[in-house]
Amino acid sequence: MSAARAFTIGAGGIISWLACGLVRKGIGTLHVCDGDAVELSNLSRQLFGARDVGKNKAVRLARNLRAQGFCGTRLTAYPLRFEELVALEIMPAVDLVVVGVDDHAARLAVMRWCAAARKPAVFIAVSPDADNGYVFVYKPGAACLCCVLPDLVRLGEEGRRPCPGAPATLDVLLSVAGFATYAIDSLLMERPRSWNFRRVFLSGDGEDCAWAVPQQPACPVCSGEDVP
Numbered sequence: 053m054s055a056a057r058a059f060t061i062g063a064g065g066i067i068s069w070l071a072c073g074l075v076r077k078g079i080g081t082l083h084v085c086d087g088d089a090v091e092l093s094n095l096s097r098q099l100f101g102a103r104d105v106g107k108n109k110a111v112r113l114a115r116n117l118r119a120q121g122f123c124g125t126r127l128t129a130y131p132l133r134f135e136e137l138v139a140l141e142i143m144p145a146v147d148l149v150v151v152g153v154d155d156h157a158a159r160l161a162v163m164r165w166c167a168a169a170r171k172p173a174v175f176i177a178v179s180p181d182a183d184n185g186y187v188f189v190y191k192p193g194a195a196c197l198c199c200v201l202p203d204l205v206r207l208g209e210e211g212r213r214p215c216p217g218a219p220a221t222l223d224v225l226l227s228v229a230g231f232a233t234y235a236i237d238s239l240l241m242e243r244p245r246s247w248n249f250r251r252v253f254l255s256g257d258g259e260d261c262a263w264a265v266p267q268q269p270a271c272p273v274c275s276g277e278d279v280p
């Protein structure tokens with residue numbers, strides 16, 4: 053864990069708790085990027101306080117994470133969106149990427165980058181009604197997020213569309229952050245994981261699943277035929 057270098061795309065509700073766990077576990081290097089500023093409505097579910105409001109999320113999250121670590125984690129914040137980092141060619145060298153953004157265009161951009169760069173990635177998302185969320189684990193050569201969610205290419209190309217004002221959703225965020233933290237452990241060390249797609253429903257109104265989704269032959273992204 054101390055040798056691992058992770059990059060979180062997003063520094064909001066999902067990443068707050070996952071990053072907290074990684075720093076407490078003693079991850080060696082953690083890079084965080086986010087172009088958004090902290091809003092007052094974020095405070096009920098994200099690792100920010102009143103003094104962070106109006107300031108960049110990545111910078112403030114990295115600052116707040118300092119109090120969580122005691123194993124010498126190196127923290128770096130980029131007050132930029134992932135697409136801006138790539139365009140500026142300042143992506144740092146990392147071992148894995150963790151994606152906690154709130155729009156399909158950014159998820160698609162990161163998925164394409166990881167497929168081309170052959171980087172493992174963990175994607176995390178929650179539903180707008182805060183009842184369910186999923187964790188997807190990408191490993192180079194295996195199914196990508198578009199194999200699981202074929203609509204992602206179409207939705208992602210429709211442009212950036214952040215989710216509307218979400219309610220206080222700390223419960224679902226903590227739930228998926230736990231599965232995602234486990235998934236990261238399974239990528240870095242010998243912890244068993246038989247799934248690459250896991251969805252959980254807080255209400256029980258849907259069926260939780262732990263699927264091993266195979267690569268789809270028609271998937272444009274991981275077949276290499278995808279030209280953005």
Ligand SMILES: [Zn+2]
Pocket residue numbers: 195196197198199200267268271272273274275
């Ligand atoms: Zn694919």
